[in-house]
Amino acid sequence: MYVTYPSEILKKDHMTVNDCLLNVFQQEPLRSCNLINTWSDGAGVMRSGFITWLLLDSKSPLRRGADIRMNFFCEQHGKNFCDSYFGLISNFLKLKRLSDSINTYQKFLDVISSSFHVQNSNGTPCLNIFIDYSRTDGFAALTRYNLVDQSQFLHFESKGDKLFGKHDSIPNSTLYLLPNPTQSGYVQVAIRLAPKPKPKIKNQNDIFDPIQASKQKKRAKMEKDDEEEEQDQ
Structure with a gap:
């Protein structure tokens, strides 16, 4: 199953990731899983203290008793499943534009939701969910870990109220206890929409x-x- 969040909003910040994670963890089968491993690249927005708290703190609304572990790909890791999936979407749109005019965001949503199909390796249809992401201006109450430097670790997990990091994702490698003071407050929610396309002719x-x-x-x-x-x- 693939869940994709298209949006007219250009600003992809920790608020975007926060909202999408809260939504995707409500989707089955994630909602019923007891052990969840997340994987992402080392982008700053993914390594922010907000996302680390959301995934790993026992008070986070995502936990619900589930054991969530946070993993990052190392540098020059090559392509992953998400990269391949986005490549499929990009190629599909290039071919679709040859026979269909896709000049508005709503048209894009209609086409991608109704015409884009992916099969599993055994030939069965793969479930593709497209959710239009939007938000409003204002302020949001968030909590984060005040981590000084977490870039040296590729794996994070929590046990009770304690946060641990590892240099790799090997099961038996050494876990390092990390200080995890939290900070709560209001964060301004900014919106920058994609510009309307100008007519070529x-x-x-x-x-x-x-x-x-x-x-x-x-x-x-x-x-x-x-x-x-x-x-x-």
Whole structure:
């Protein structure tokens, strides 16, 4: 199963990840899982103290008694399943545009929701869920871990109220106890929407503004007069 969150919002920050995680953990089968491993790249938004708290703290609304472990790919890890999936979507849209005009966000949602299909290796259909993500301006109450430097660790897990990190995701490797003071407060929710696409083909009257159009007409008249004079000679 793949869950994708298309959005007109360009600002992909920890609030975006926070909202999408809260939503996807309500989807089955994640909702019923007792042990969950998350994997992501080392982007700063994924390593923020907000996301670490959301996934690992016992007071987080995601936990519900589930054991969640947070993993990161090492540098130059190559492509993962998500990269491959997004590549499929990109290629699908390139081919779809040859026969269908996709010039609005709503049209994109309609096409991707109704026409994009993926099969499992055994030929059975794979469930694809597309959820339009949006939010409003304002402030949100969030809690985060005040971690000084977590970039050296690729694996995180919690036991009770204690946070641990490991340099790898090997089951029997050493766990390091990490200080995990928390901070709660309000974070401003910012929104920056994608700009509306400009038409690629303009009408002749739209190419020039009034002043430029007047100059263009005078220039065309002068060129025409010159041609007529040459013909008379």
